[in-house]
Amino acid sequence: MSDCWVIFKNNELLFITYSEEFANLNDVSEDEREQCKIFKNIEGYEEGKGVRLVDDGNGNKIPELVDLVIQLPEIS
Amino acid sequence: MNTHRINDDERDIDDLETNVSSINSSITTINNKLSATASSGLKTNIDTNSSSITTLNSQLSNSTSSGLKTNIDNNISAIASNLTIISGHTTAINANILGRTTNATNIATNSASITTLNNAFPKETNLRHYALNTGDIYNDGFVKFYWNASQRQLMFWVLNIPSGKYMVGGVERWVLTGISRTANYISQNNSTYYHYFTGPQLGGAVLNTSFNLTSSYARAVYFLTPYNYSAFPSYEIKVLVGYSAGYHTINIKRFN
Numbered sequence: 001m002s003d004c005w006v007i008f009k010n011n012e013l014l015f016i017t018y019s020e021e022f023a024n025l026n027d028v029s030e031d032e033r034e035q036c037k038i039f040k041n042i043e044g045y046e047e048g049k050g051v052r053l054v055d056d057g058n059g060n061k062i063p064e065l066v067d068l069v070i071q072l073p074e075i076s
Numbered sequence: 077m078n079t080h081r082i083n084d085d086e087r088d089i090d091d092l093e094t095n096v097s098s099i100n101s102s103i104t105t106i107n108n109k110l111s112a113t114a115s116s117g118l119k120t121n122i123d124t125n126s127s128s129i130t131t132l133n134s135q136l137s138n139s140t141s142s143g144l145k146t147n148i149d150n151n152i153s154a155i156a157s158n159l160t161i162i163s164g165h166t167t168a169i170n171a172n173i174l175g176r177t178t179n180a181t182n183i184a185t186n187s188a189s190i191t192t193l194n195n196a197f198p199k200e201t202n203l204r205h206y207a208l209n210t211g212d213i214y215n216d217g218f219v220k221f222y223w224n225a226s227q228r229q230l231m232f233w234v235l236n237i238p239s240g241k242y243m244v245g246g247v248e249r250w251v252l253t254g255i256s257r258t259a260n261y262i263s264q265n266n267s268t269y270y271h272y273f274t275g276p277q278l279g280g281a282v283l284n285t286s287f288n289l290t291s292s293y294a295r296a297v298y299f300l301t302p303y304n305y306s307a308f309p310s311y312e313i314k315v316l317v318g319y320s321a322g323y324h325t326i327n328i329k330r331f332n
Contacts, residue, residue: 007226015225017210027210027226029283047206048322070319073293 006045008037011053011061039063194332201328207289207321214328218309219300221328222270228289228320230298230313231270231281232263239265242303247273249287251294256286261303273298292320 005023007014014036017023023040025033037053042063045051050068053061139145205213210225215235222231234243246259262277271277274284289296294317301310309332316325 009226013208015208015210016206017225019211022210027224047209070322 004041004045006039006042006051006063008039008053008063010035013051016047037061198332199330201330203326203328204323205326206323207317207319213326216309216330219311221313224270227283227285229272229274229283229287230296230315231272232300233267233270234263235266237266237302237305237308241265241305241308243300244303245273245298245300247287247296247298249289249294249296251291258284258287259299262300273300289315289317289324290320292317294320 002018003020004016004018005020006016007023007025009028009032014028023038025036025038028036042051042065044065045063048068050066051063052066054064056062201214203213205223207228208225210223212220212222214221218234218236220233220235222233224231230247232243232245237243241264242261243263244259244261246257246262248255248257258274260275262273262275263271264278269281272281272283272287274287275282287296296315296317298313298315299311300313302308309330311331312329314327314329316327318324
Protein backbone atom coordinates (compact mmCIF):
# COMPACT_ATOMS: atom_id res chain seq x y z
CA MET A 1 0.00 0.00 0.00
CA SER A 2 1.43 3.36 -1.01
CA ASP A 3 2.00 6.17 1.42
CA CYS A 4 -0.53 8.96 1.56
CA TRP A 5 0.04 12.50 2.71
CA VAL A 6 -2.90 14.66 3.73
CA ILE A 7 -2.48 18.43 3.85
CA PHE A 8 -4.81 20.63 5.86
CA LYS A 9 -5.35 24.35 5.68
CA ASN A 10 -7.24 26.05 8.49
CA ASN A 11 -8.05 22.57 9.84
CA GLU A 12 -9.85 21.56 6.63
CA LEU A 13 -8.61 19.12 4.01
CA LEU A 14 -6.72 21.06 1.33
CA PHE A 15 -5.33 18.19 -0.77
CA ILE A 16 -3.92 14.68 -0.60
CA THR A 17 -1.07 13.11 -2.51
CA TYR A 18 0.48 9.70 -2.97
CA SER A 19 3.76 11.16 -4.27
CA GLU A 20 6.36 12.23 -1.75
CA GLU A 21 7.68 14.83 -4.20
CA PHE A 22 4.37 16.69 -3.86
CA ALA A 23 4.01 16.26 -0.11
CA ASN A 24 4.94 19.85 0.58
CA LEU A 25 3.42 23.32 0.61
CA ASN A 26 4.99 24.55 -2.63
CA ASP A 27 1.54 25.08 -4.14
CA VAL A 28 0.41 27.18 -1.19
CA SER A 29 1.26 30.85 -1.06
CA GLU A 30 3.92 31.68 1.49
CA ASP A 31 1.61 33.81 3.66
CA GLU A 32 -0.82 30.88 3.99
CA ARG A 33 1.67 28.12 4.83
CA GLU A 34 1.46 28.80 8.57
CA GLN A 35 -2.17 27.79 8.42
CA CYS A 36 -1.25 24.38 6.95
CA LYS A 37 -0.30 21.02 8.43
CA ILE A 38 0.90 17.81 6.75
CA PHE A 39 0.00 14.34 8.05
CA LYS A 40 1.31 11.07 6.66
CA ASN A 41 -0.78 7.87 6.52
CA ILE A 42 -3.78 8.89 8.61
CA GLU A 43 -5.31 5.65 9.90
CA GLY A 44 -8.59 4.86 8.19
CA TYR A 45 -8.35 7.64 5.65
CA GLU A 46 -8.94 6.81 2.02
CA GLU A 47 -9.56 8.84 -1.07
CA GLY A 48 -13.07 10.27 -1.09
CA LYS A 49 -13.53 10.22 2.67
CA GLY A 50 -13.98 13.36 4.73
CA VAL A 51 -11.29 14.31 7.25
CA ARG A 52 -10.69 17.41 9.37
CA LEU A 53 -8.48 18.51 12.25
CA VAL A 54 -9.94 18.74 15.73
CA ASP A 55 -8.54 19.70 19.11
CA ASP A 56 -7.69 16.66 21.26
CA GLY A 57 -8.33 18.60 24.49
CA ASN A 58 -4.66 19.22 25.12
CA GLY A 59 -4.29 21.90 22.51
CA ASN A 60 -3.11 19.46 19.85
CA LYS A 61 -4.73 19.16 16.44
CA ILE A 62 -5.49 15.61 15.41
CA PRO A 63 -7.23 14.28 12.29
CA GLU A 64 -10.78 13.07 12.61
CA LEU A 65 -12.62 11.10 9.92
CA VAL A 66 -16.06 12.45 9.09
CA ASP A 67 -18.75 11.44 6.69
CA LEU A 68 -18.40 13.57 3.63
CA VAL A 69 -21.62 15.42 3.09
CA ILE A 70 -22.07 16.24 -0.54
CA GLN A 71 -24.59 18.93 -1.23
CA LEU A 72 -27.08 17.85 -3.85
CA PRO A 73 -27.32 20.18 -6.81
CA GLU A 74 -30.09 22.70 -6.64
CA ILE A 75 -32.84 21.95 -9.10
CA SER A 76 -34.97 24.95 -9.88
CA MET B 77 90.26 -108.29 -54.58
CA ASN B 78 90.88 -105.57 -52.16
CA THR B 79 92.65 -102.79 -53.94
CA HIS B 80 92.42 -100.33 -51.07
CA ARG B 81 95.77 -99.53 -49.76
CA ILE B 82 97.04 -98.09 -46.54
CA ASN B 83 97.92 -94.84 -48.18
CA ASP B 84 94.38 -94.59 -49.35
CA ASP B 85 93.08 -95.08 -45.82
CA GLU B 86 95.23 -92.35 -44.51
CA ARG B 87 93.98 -90.02 -47.21
CA ASP B 88 90.39 -90.87 -46.27
CA ILE B 89 91.05 -90.20 -42.65
CA ASP B 90 92.51 -86.82 -43.55
CA ASP B 91 89.47 -86.01 -45.61
CA LEU B 92 87.18 -87.00 -42.76
CA GLU B 93 89.11 -84.88 -40.35
CA THR B 94 88.84 -81.94 -42.73
CA ASN B 95 85.10 -82.50 -43.01
CA VAL B 96 84.69 -82.76 -39.25
CA SER B 97 86.61 -79.55 -38.84
CA SER B 98 84.42 -77.86 -41.41
CA ILE B 99 81.28 -79.17 -39.68
CA ASN B 100 82.52 -77.90 -36.32
CA SER B 101 83.20 -74.52 -37.86
CA SER B 102 79.71 -74.41 -39.27
CA ILE B 103 78.23 -75.42 -35.90
CA THR B 104 80.21 -72.65 -34.26
CA THR B 105 78.92 -70.17 -36.81
CA ILE B 106 75.32 -71.34 -36.31
CA ASN B 107 75.69 -71.21 -32.56
CA ASN B 108 77.09 -67.72 -32.79
CA LYS B 109 74.11 -66.65 -34.92
CA LEU B 110 71.66 -68.33 -32.59
CA SER B 111 73.33 -66.60 -29.71
CA ALA B 112 73.08 -63.27 -31.50
CA THR B 113 69.35 -63.68 -32.22
CA ALA B 114 68.65 -64.58 -28.64
CA SER B 115 70.56 -61.63 -27.29
CA SER B 116 68.76 -59.19 -29.63
CA GLY B 117 65.33 -60.31 -28.36
CA LEU B 118 64.30 -61.43 -31.82
CA LYS B 119 62.37 -64.37 -30.52
CA THR B 120 60.72 -62.24 -27.83
CA ASN B 121 59.66 -59.74 -30.48
CA ILE B 122 58.36 -62.51 -32.70
CA ASP B 123 56.43 -63.96 -29.80
CA THR B 124 54.99 -60.55 -28.91
CA ASN B 125 53.97 -59.82 -32.48
CA SER B 126 52.39 -63.22 -32.72
CA SER B 127 50.33 -62.32 -29.67
CA SER B 128 49.33 -59.01 -31.24
CA ILE B 129 48.36 -60.72 -34.44
CA THR B 130 46.22 -63.09 -32.43
CA THR B 131 44.55 -60.16 -30.68
CA LEU B 132 43.96 -58.33 -33.96
CA ASN B 133 42.55 -61.43 -35.52
CA SER B 134 40.25 -61.79 -32.55
CA GLN B 135 39.13 -58.15 -32.77
CA LEU B 136 38.60 -58.41 -36.48
CA SER B 137 36.56 -61.46 -35.88
CA ASN B 138 34.51 -59.62 -33.21
CA SER B 139 33.92 -56.56 -35.40
CA THR B 140 32.67 -58.78 -38.13
CA SER B 141 30.41 -60.64 -35.81
CA SER B 142 29.16 -57.43 -34.14
CA GLY B 143 27.92 -56.06 -37.44
CA LEU B 144 30.32 -53.18 -37.63
CA LYS B 145 30.15 -53.06 -41.37
CA THR B 146 26.39 -53.34 -41.24
CA ASN B 147 26.27 -50.41 -38.86
CA ILE B 148 28.50 -48.34 -41.09
CA ASP B 149 26.32 -49.20 -44.06
CA ASN B 150 23.22 -48.24 -42.09
CA ASN B 151 24.79 -44.93 -41.02
CA ILE B 152 25.66 -44.14 -44.59
CA SER B 153 22.04 -44.78 -45.47
CA ALA B 154 20.85 -42.57 -42.60
CA ILE B 155 23.23 -39.80 -43.60
CA ALA B 156 21.88 -39.96 -47.14
CA SER B 157 18.35 -39.73 -45.75
CA ASN B 158 19.31 -36.74 -43.59
CA LEU B 159 20.85 -35.04 -46.57
CA THR B 160 17.52 -35.40 -48.32
CA ILE B 161 15.73 -33.89 -45.31
CA ILE B 162 18.26 -31.05 -45.09
CA SER B 163 17.72 -30.38 -48.75
CA GLY B 164 14.00 -30.10 -48.05
CA HIS B 165 14.66 -27.71 -45.17
CA THR B 166 16.88 -25.60 -47.36
CA THR B 167 14.00 -25.25 -49.76
CA ALA B 168 11.71 -24.26 -46.90
CA ILE B 169 14.27 -21.76 -45.57
CA ASN B 170 14.58 -20.18 -48.96
CA ALA B 171 10.80 -19.93 -49.11
CA ASN B 172 10.79 -18.31 -45.65
CA ILE B 173 13.43 -15.81 -46.70
CA LEU B 174 11.21 -14.87 -49.59
CA GLY B 175 8.29 -14.60 -47.16
CA ARG B 176 10.32 -12.38 -44.86
CA THR B 177 11.14 -10.04 -47.68
CA THR B 178 7.46 -9.83 -48.52
CA ASN B 179 6.62 -9.29 -44.84
CA ALA B 180 9.22 -6.54 -44.53
CA THR B 181 7.63 -4.79 -47.48
CA ASN B 182 4.19 -5.16 -45.90
CA ILE B 183 5.46 -3.86 -42.55
CA ALA B 184 6.96 -0.81 -44.22
CA THR B 185 3.65 -0.18 -45.98
CA ASN B 186 1.71 -0.65 -42.74
CA SER B 187 4.09 1.64 -40.83
CA ALA B 188 3.44 4.36 -43.37
CA SER B 189 -0.28 3.75 -42.95
CA ILE B 190 0.00 3.96 -39.15
CA THR B 191 1.85 7.27 -39.43
CA THR B 192 -0.92 8.54 -41.68
CA LEU B 193 -3.57 7.35 -39.23
CA ASN B 194 -1.72 8.82 -36.24
CA ASN B 195 -1.76 12.19 -37.93
CA ALA B 196 -5.39 11.79 -38.95
CA PHE B 197 -6.68 10.68 -35.54
CA PRO B 198 -5.31 12.20 -32.33
CA LYS B 199 -4.49 9.96 -29.40
CA GLU B 200 -6.91 10.27 -26.55
CA THR B 201 -6.45 9.50 -22.89
CA ASN B 202 -9.45 9.48 -20.59
CA LEU B 203 -9.29 9.26 -16.83
CA ARG B 204 -11.20 10.00 -13.68
CA HIS B 205 -9.30 11.99 -11.11
CA TYR B 206 -10.18 12.90 -7.55
CA ALA B 207 -10.19 16.70 -7.29
CA LEU B 208 -8.27 16.77 -4.00
CA ASN B 209 -5.53 14.41 -5.15
CA THR B 210 -2.32 16.21 -6.07
CA GLY B 211 0.01 14.43 -8.47
CA ASP B 212 1.08 13.67 -12.04
CA ILE B 213 -1.74 12.39 -14.21
CA TYR B 214 -0.05 12.02 -17.62
CA ASN B 215 3.43 11.56 -19.08
CA ASP B 216 4.13 10.70 -22.72
CA GLY B 217 7.82 11.60 -22.74
CA PHE B 218 7.17 15.00 -24.31
CA VAL B 219 5.19 16.61 -21.51
CA LYS B 220 3.73 15.63 -18.19
CA PHE B 221 0.56 17.07 -16.72
CA TYR B 222 0.05 17.63 -13.03
CA TRP B 223 -3.17 18.21 -11.15
CA ASN B 224 -2.62 20.84 -8.51
CA ALA B 225 -5.33 19.99 -5.99
CA SER B 226 -4.61 22.88 -3.67
CA GLN B 227 -5.39 25.34 -6.48
CA ARG B 228 -7.61 23.00 -8.56
CA GLN B 229 -5.70 23.78 -11.73
CA LEU B 230 -3.88 21.73 -14.32
CA MET B 231 -0.16 22.38 -14.73
CA PHE B 232 2.40 21.13 -17.25
CA TRP B 233 6.10 20.32 -17.52
CA VAL B 234 7.86 20.20 -20.91
CA LEU B 235 10.21 17.21 -20.95
CA ASN B 236 11.73 17.06 -24.40
CA ILE B 237 11.81 20.10 -26.66
CA PRO B 238 14.85 21.65 -28.38
CA SER B 239 16.44 24.60 -26.66
CA GLY B 240 14.87 27.94 -27.44
CA LYS B 241 11.49 26.61 -28.56
CA TYR B 242 8.39 28.23 -27.09
CA MET B 243 5.18 26.59 -25.99
CA VAL B 244 1.98 28.57 -26.04
CA GLY B 245 -1.33 27.75 -24.49
CA GLY B 246 -4.20 28.85 -22.36
CA VAL B 247 -7.39 27.88 -20.62
CA GLU B 248 -11.09 28.51 -20.92
CA ARG B 249 -13.10 28.16 -17.71
CA TRP B 250 -16.84 27.74 -17.85
CA VAL B 251 -18.72 27.91 -14.54
CA LEU B 252 -22.49 28.22 -14.59
CA THR B 253 -23.12 30.97 -17.10
CA GLY B 254 -19.76 32.61 -16.80
CA ILE B 255 -16.82 31.99 -19.13
CA SER B 256 -13.33 33.35 -18.75
CA ARG B 257 -10.44 32.74 -21.11
CA THR B 258 -6.76 33.48 -21.45
CA ALA B 259 -3.93 32.47 -23.77
CA ASN B 260 -0.28 33.42 -24.10
CA TYR B 261 3.21 32.06 -24.61
CA ILE B 262 3.72 30.14 -21.44
CA SER B 263 7.12 28.38 -21.48
CA GLN B 264 10.47 28.15 -23.24
CA ASN B 265 12.92 25.20 -23.41
CA ASN B 266 12.46 22.13 -21.24
CA SER B 267 10.83 22.92 -17.95
CA THR B 268 12.56 23.21 -14.61
CA TYR B 269 9.28 23.64 -12.71
CA TYR B 270 5.54 23.10 -13.28
CA HIS B 271 3.88 25.85 -15.31
CA TYR B 272 0.32 27.13 -15.16
CA PHE B 273 -1.62 27.60 -18.39
CA THR B 274 -2.82 31.03 -17.32
CA GLY B 275 -0.20 33.43 -18.64
CA PRO B 276 3.55 33.93 -19.17
CA GLN B 277 5.35 31.48 -16.90
CA LEU B 278 8.95 32.14 -17.93
CA GLY B 279 10.37 33.21 -14.59
CA GLY B 280 8.42 30.85 -12.32
CA ALA B 281 4.92 29.50 -11.77
CA VAL B 282 2.60 32.51 -11.55
CA LEU B 283 -0.80 31.66 -10.12
CA ASN B 284 -4.01 33.26 -11.34
CA THR B 285 -6.62 32.08 -8.87
CA SER B 286 -9.52 33.24 -11.03
CA PHE B 287 -9.02 30.02 -13.00
CA ASN B 288 -9.22 27.72 -9.99
CA LEU B 289 -11.79 24.98 -10.57
CA THR B 290 -13.39 25.18 -7.16
CA SER B 291 -16.98 25.42 -8.33
CA SER B 292 -19.31 22.56 -9.13
CA TYR B 293 -20.88 22.13 -12.58
CA ALA B 294 -17.91 23.44 -14.49
CA ARG B 295 -15.73 22.71 -17.44
CA ALA B 296 -12.23 23.81 -18.28
CA VAL B 297 -10.42 23.36 -21.56
CA TYR B 298 -6.66 23.75 -21.61
CA PHE B 299 -4.47 23.83 -24.70
CA LEU B 300 -0.72 23.56 -25.16
CA THR B 301 1.04 23.74 -28.51
CA PRO B 302 4.46 24.70 -29.90
CA TYR B 303 4.73 28.31 -31.04
CA ASN B 304 6.41 27.42 -34.35
CA TYR B 305 7.91 23.93 -34.30
CA SER B 306 6.45 20.96 -36.13
CA ALA B 307 8.24 18.08 -34.38
CA PHE B 308 6.45 18.39 -31.05
CA PRO B 309 2.91 17.33 -30.18
CA SER B 310 0.01 19.63 -29.42
CA TYR B 311 -2.49 18.95 -26.65
CA GLU B 312 -6.05 19.80 -25.75
CA ILE B 313 -7.21 18.84 -22.27
CA LYS B 314 -10.80 18.97 -21.11
CA VAL B 315 -11.73 18.79 -17.43
CA LEU B 316 -15.38 18.16 -16.67
CA VAL B 317 -16.42 18.95 -13.11
CA GLY B 318 -19.52 17.60 -11.41
CA TYR B 319 -18.96 18.07 -7.69
CA SER B 320 -16.04 20.44 -7.17
CA ALA B 321 -14.42 18.18 -4.55
CA GLY B 322 -15.31 14.92 -6.25
CA TYR B 323 -14.09 12.97 -9.23
CA HIS B 324 -13.34 14.96 -12.38
CA THR B 325 -13.41 13.50 -15.86
CA ILE B 326 -10.31 14.41 -17.80
CA ASN B 327 -9.81 13.93 -21.53
CA ILE B 328 -6.33 14.48 -22.92
CA LYS B 329 -6.16 14.72 -26.70
CA ARG B 330 -2.71 14.60 -28.27
CA PHE B 331 -2.15 15.66 -31.88
CA ASN B 332 0.84 14.01 -33.65
